[in-house]
């Protein structure tokens with residue numbers, strides 16, 4: 001059946017954002033929407049992106065608005081693939097040849113294409129999603145016709161990864177050939193990632209159960225400011241033997257600030273190189289039926305930055321600017337709560353990574369934050385740290401303190 005989708009009703013971040021904009025109170029703070037904002041609360045087009053745009057404009061290539069290939073721009077895809085799986089050097093060349101990459105309509109499109117492809121090819125009984133997760137995972141997999149099941153991920157009482165229960169539920173309930181969705185880094189919404197040791201155990205469990213894996217990679221470079229570190233889990237799964245069926249849904253929205261340009265890629269590492277050709281043609285079929293090819297403008301910018309050594313260096317600097325500002329806000333929020341002696345433990349604000357923090361505030365406290373203090377956040381207690389600024393972080397901490405004491 002066709003489902004009615006009203007973003008303001010069905011997707012909480014959109015609803016929170018709308019309510020924020022309608023609020024006339026000058027004290028208001030938007031901690032709802034997951035986009036980067038500068039210290040002044042403004043959108044921040046990356047300097048290196050603006051530089052690449054200028055170069056492309058100056059070149060004024062007459063073919064810049066032509067149709068591209070169905071599967072996307074090969075130079076863009078090669079650079080995107082190396083960002084995920086590591087540089088193509090002698091040690092990695094053969095392994096990279098197992099990967100089929102296609103361009104997608106950002107991370108959402110990559111998740112969707114991955115889901116459609118895996119649903120048809122592997123015919124899983126279930127797809128296992130972390131509890132909690134990005135809500136669109138449910139919409140996407142529901143649309144692909146696969147039954148969604150939740151595996152324990154975050155324990156709200158300990159404010160830590162629910163690791164033992166995660167492994168136990170997967171080991172006892174997942175069926176051979178099921179799909180599991182994992183967040184590559186900076187888990188949305190909890191900001192809580194497994195340790196390297198835990199990743200190894202998760203990989204072993206997936207391998208034992210013959211699960212097909214979909215890594216959702218929307219924050220590479222945001223978690224630690226380091227591209228390679230943030231891809232550690234994916235690369236670990238990729239290198240394990242025997243090879244697993246692995247899909248990576250890659251988004252360039254956050255790490256390039258290209259949200260509305262819809263730049264992404266979907267990479268498939270299959271367990272046997274002999275079937276690589278059929279993967280490419282099956283993906284091309286799905287793409288052709290839906291949108292013929294992904295947009296070229298934003299991918300052209302990303303390609304330029306990744307292929308030009310000077311731009312690449314500048315991009316890494318821009319990533320550090322964003323991730324360091326977020327870290328600064330994390331510690332400012334934490335230290336103000338400690339100074340205020342706010343009841344409860346707040347260590348998790350420091351240990352969580354990426355754009356979000358799962359504060360642990362209850363739905364009633366979240367509601368008070370909004371009604372009384374004009375601070376907007378998700379019912380789960382998730383805040384986007386990029387909504388914090390030097391001028392509002394003390395106000396936010398004071399309001400948290402007051403609702404916790406109420």
Ligand code: PMP
Pocket residue numbers: 034105106107108109134183188216217218251252253259264
């Ligand atoms: N996956 C996760 C976990 C996300 O948080 C997001 C962005 N909110 C996406 C995928 C996709 O974003 P986009 O389609 O803009 O790339």
